[in-house]
Every structure is written in structure tokens, then in C-alpha cells.
Amino acid sequence: MSFLVTYYLSNILGRKFFDNSGEPVGRVKDVLVTFSKEKPRVVAVKARIKGQDRILDFSNFDIRRIQFDCVVYCDEPVDYVIPEGTNILYLAENILDKQILDINGRKLVRVNDVRLVKIASGSYAVAVDVGMDGIFRRLGIERPVTSLLSPLRLKVPGRYILFDDVEAVDYSTFGITLSKPYTKLHTLHPSDLADVIEDLDKKSGKALFESLDEEKAADVLEELEPEAQVEMIESLSIEKAADVIEKMPADEAADLIDELEDDKAEQLLNEIEKESSDDIREILQYKDDTVGSLMMTEFLSFKENITVEDTLEFLRTEKPESDTIYYLYVVDNDNRLKGTVSLRDLVIADPNMILNDIMRRTVAYVYDNDELDSLAEIIAKYNLLAIPVINNEKKMEGVVVIDDIVEDLLDKRKTE
Numbered sequence: 001m002s003f004l005v006t007y008y009l010s011n012i013l014g015r016k017f018f019d020n021s022g023e024p025v026g027r028v029k030d031v032l033v034t035f036s037k038e039k040p041r042v043v044a045v046k047a048r049i050k051g052q053d054r055i056l057d058f059s060n061f062d063i064r065r066i067q068f069d070c071v072v073y074c075d076e077p078v079d080y081v082i083p084e085g086t087n088i089l090y091l092a093e094n095i096l097d098k099q100i101l102d103i104n105g106r107k108l109v110r111v112n113d114v115r116l117v118k119i120a121s122g123s124y125a126v127a128v129d130v131g132m133d134g135i136f137r138r139l140g141i142e143r144p145v146t147s148l149l150s151p152l153r154l155k156v157p158g159r160y161i162l163f164d165d166v167e168a169v170d171y172s173t174f175g176i177t178l179s180k181p182y183t184k185l186h187t188l189h190p191s192d193l194a195d196v197i198e199d200l201d202k203k204s205g206k207a208l209f210e211s212l213d214e215e216k217a218a219d220v221l222e223e224l225e226p227e228a229q230v231e232m233i234e235s236l237s238i239e240k241a242a243d244v245i246e247k248m249p250a251d252e253a254a255d256l257i258d259e260l261e262d263d264k265a266e267q268l269l270n271e272i273e274k275e276s277s278d279d280i281r282e283i284l285q286y287k288d289d290t291v292g293s294l295m296m297t298e299f300l301s302f303k304e305n306i307t308v309e310d311t312l313e314f315l316r317t318e319k320p321e322s323d324t325i326y327y328l329y330v331v332d333n334d335n336r337l338k339g340t341v342s343l344r345d346l347v348i349a350d351p352n353m354i355l356n357d358i359m360r361r362t363v364a365y366v367y368d369n370d371e372l373d374s375l376a377e378i379i380a381k382y383n384l385l386a387i388p389v390i391n392n393e394k395k396m397e398g399v400v401v402i403d404d405i406v407e408d409l410l411d412k413r414k415t416e
Helices: 091-095 132-139 142-152 182-187 190-199 202-211 214-223 226-235 238-246 250-258 262-271 274-284 308-318 343-348 373-382 402-415
Strands: 005-008 016-018 024-034 042-049 052-057 061-066 069-074 088-090 099-102 107-110 113-119 122-129 160-162 301-303 328-331 337-341 386-390 396-401
Touching (some): 005 061, 024 052, 042 122, 088 091, 107 190, 113 132, 132 142, 190 202, 190 226, 214 226, 226 250, 238 250, 238 262, 250 262, 328 396, 337 386, 373 386, 396 402
Parallel strands (some): 016 069, 301 328
Antiparallel strands (some): 024 088, 122 160, 328 337, 386 396
């Protein structure tokens, strides 16, 4: 016959435990669980016995529910040796009162209690309690509050996150735990993850950011406020910081590097691959109020005589970012802007036709030294998603996308 006992960490934490004759043996100070891909199993208890702290094997403990309370028994305390290489969490020390990232809610919440279950095969941590009922339970007023609300037909809201979905970012600091395995963090939009990092204390935020892969870190970095961007980059080694910045669009990277101290900026520019470094340096030469300071140097341009079929094959192979593919720009052998081709035009055209035959020759553009204020008006007038940027010789220098224009306008409003 199977049995199941549900209890909470707060039910046993700080409580005395007894031998089978009812004599007190010691006091529970913490509960240890294994923490890996398997279910978090309770393996030991940190106990205070005769003035000394000991780690005891949980297999000799018994948790019994008596009405609304729990009683802990241990007839024969046996020391537990933590196996080398095993990830162990101390529930009270490492989880209780710590912040966790609720992936579904895209926000940080606090662990108020831990729910455990005892079954035939052992005891397991099954969920973290992030609701108000966990606070009342720990304060010892859960039943009075429930009784008070009952005539009003109200209940204390409970909220749990399954312990299977909780993982520590950094086992050495336990600054933050996650309500989903770390490998699933990519399900969060970079802007949501940036909000979480900014809400964390500096140490935890840096630990989380440093754990991201370069692609994710670059995406998140773009969404952080300038001050937070500088903090995150300065927390990395020069080598890793350079790797992350290389994954960013050149205009975003230039904005970030412009916020750094000159020595640090130069170190990074020297560490970054030359092609990326040259693009960033080029943008940094422009004044802040000019189009060149806002343009992306990554854009798609093709020669006039390339066929539609070859163009499509290039796009399939290279898989360019979405914000670089609003329009395809047609240039001559000297990189002078000749026309544009939309994706629609490209898809419906005869594969053997060349771009010169299907391109639109009337093109709205701006110069790299034009003032930024002119951008919004032109984008709105021609209903554009992006606009090419040329120099005085009409050679393509870059592209400004509507997202960057909107962001620039919003930043100006914040400072007004």
C-alpha cells in the first residue's frame, strides 16, 4: 500500500526531532537535497545535537503528520558523507528567501517556503512556495488568517513553482535561482531578460549575464540601459567582452564603446576582429546628432547584373538577420546606390532575370552627415522600414532602420 505525506520546510525547520521513545535528540537546522537532472531528493539533515552541528543521513528520519503539525523522528542519528562531485543544496541556506526567475511571469519572485513530499521511495522537494500563504505559514499565523477569512469566503492565494523547474545559475554563490532549467532561458525575449538583470542586485545580475552564451549576451546587452551595459561589459574579461561585442550590430556596439573609458574602449577595439573594429571606429567618428552615428553598417547590397536565382540562393545560405532584409540595395561596381529590390519583387520575379531589370530606381536616401532630425520625417513620408545612408559620392555607407529611429526619439523624450 502506497502512502504520501505532504509537508513544508517551515514545518520542520528549527524543530526538535525525537527518538522512538519520544525523547528529544536534536534540532533541525537545514535540509539537504541532491540537485541535478533527477528529482531533488532529500538525502540529509543538518542538525544541532548536544551543541554540535552534524550532517545526518535522512534515511534514518521519519516525518509524521499529526493533525495540522509535523513531528520528526530519528531513532539512530548516522552521519552522512556527501559524495564527491554531487550537487547538494541546503534548502534553508540556498533556496529559502532567495529570488527566483519566474519564466512564465517574466519577473523575479521570492521563495517563501519549500513544499516536500514523502512517498515510499523517499522524500523529495516538489515545489517552491512564492505566495502569501508561505509567509503566513512561516510566521505561524496561517490557521488564524484562514479562519478569519473563511466567513468572508476568501482564501489566502497560493502560488507554487515546481521544484523540477528550479535551477541555480551559480552553485558557488546561489545569488539567483531559476524556475526553468538555464538552457531554457532562450525562451525569454532579450528585453525581458534585460529587465530581470536590472532588477537583480549587481552581483546576481553579473552572475546571470556572465552565464549567457555570446549570442544571447549580445542580444540582452542591446536592451540594457547604458549604465547597466557598461557594468556588464566591465564584469567580463577583455576576451569575452570582445566576443560579445562582435555579435552586436556595429551601431549598437559603437554606442556602448562610446560610454567606456578611453583606455578600456581602445583595448576592446584592439581585441575585436579587424572588420568589426573598423566598422565601429567608422561610426564613432560621426557626431552624435548626425545620421552616421545611428546607421547600421550591416546591410545587403548586390551588383546590378546578379540574377534573381543567385540572389535568393545567397539569402538561403547566409540567413541574414531580419532587420537587415527589409530591402535589398543594388549598387554598381563602385558601390554607388542604384536602386532597391523588395523581397516580394524578388520572390515573384523570373529566376533568370537580373536585379537591374526588377529594381526600383527612385530611391529615398539620406547622407551620413545629415542631421538626425530629418530621419523621422522622411521615414514617415515614404512609409519606409529602413532608409539607405550614402556619402557625398553616393556610395552606400549603411542603413538606418525604423526601430533605431523610434528608440532615438524615445531617448530624447526621456531627457527632455
